[in-house]
Amino acid sequence: MNSTLKKDILATLLGTLAFLIMLLVSIPVIPTASFLKYDPSGFLLLLSGALLGPACGVLSCFIKGFLYFITGAGNIFGVTSDFLANIIFIIPTVLVMKRGGGSTKAAAAGCALGTVLATLAMIPINLVVLRLELGMMPDAVMAMMIPAILPFNLLKGVLNSVIYFVAGRPLSRVMARYQQSGGNRHE
Template identity: 30%
Template structure:
């Protein structure tokens, strides 16, 4: 159920994630179109505290805002959304029992799902979008796989550090009863 506090938190975290998306750090200079931004940390935080559905809502809002205000690249933003969802949904579902083992397992499964899923999605989308042969995409795959593995590992470590500190503040009221 969406109460006023949850709606406000969804809005605040989506807005914060949107702003943080402007922090773009190329991980591999050879493929500088792959840029790390820490916005999915905020999305994962809301997914862990509330639910995977709330996380996906925050993810969608931040990506729509970024598309409207900066990128104008529907394919790029759709790929960003797919990567975020592939990471956040399994991680948050596995974490659902809220213990340290399941949290770490969620990070690992989410990172593997996003890394593998994005490798596959890039093989499907990039040849059509960039109008290049699939063989050229295969040359990019090690970079794409490495990028996603690093990106979601960083997101996992940072979320693991901060989510315990803020969960009591943001925790749903029914969980405090």
């Protein structure tokens, strides 16, 4: 099996695991905006991007969202918002990690940058999506921005980063060693 196919299979697996986590663990964290729910699946998406490259991270995001949508667990608006937030977080994070040689400092800088960029990008995205999904006027969305939407997106980025550092980075080292061995545990 060629390495591209192996990467795609692993990215699909990580996206599927992320879907299961999203399905099972979805926590409303902002009482005034119960539609904003945190799930810890983002660390698996970041793991996919960090281990396999940004394109595979995006593939994992797509798989997660696609499965969530086709099972009827989410609507197109929520799935699209989640997809955009995740890829805007993952791509710059992974690029900074790669540029910094995968060091802890580079990973921390990447996670910080990804969190800030995703938080800022979700301002216009929420203006559009909440209008289409909930019929909220832009002034109503803007009124929720500082007390709910911005803190939620910052919290999501920070929590996904912390979980990635605690669980994902050690796991990525193990997976990278496995890949370097050609995927053969008996070598």
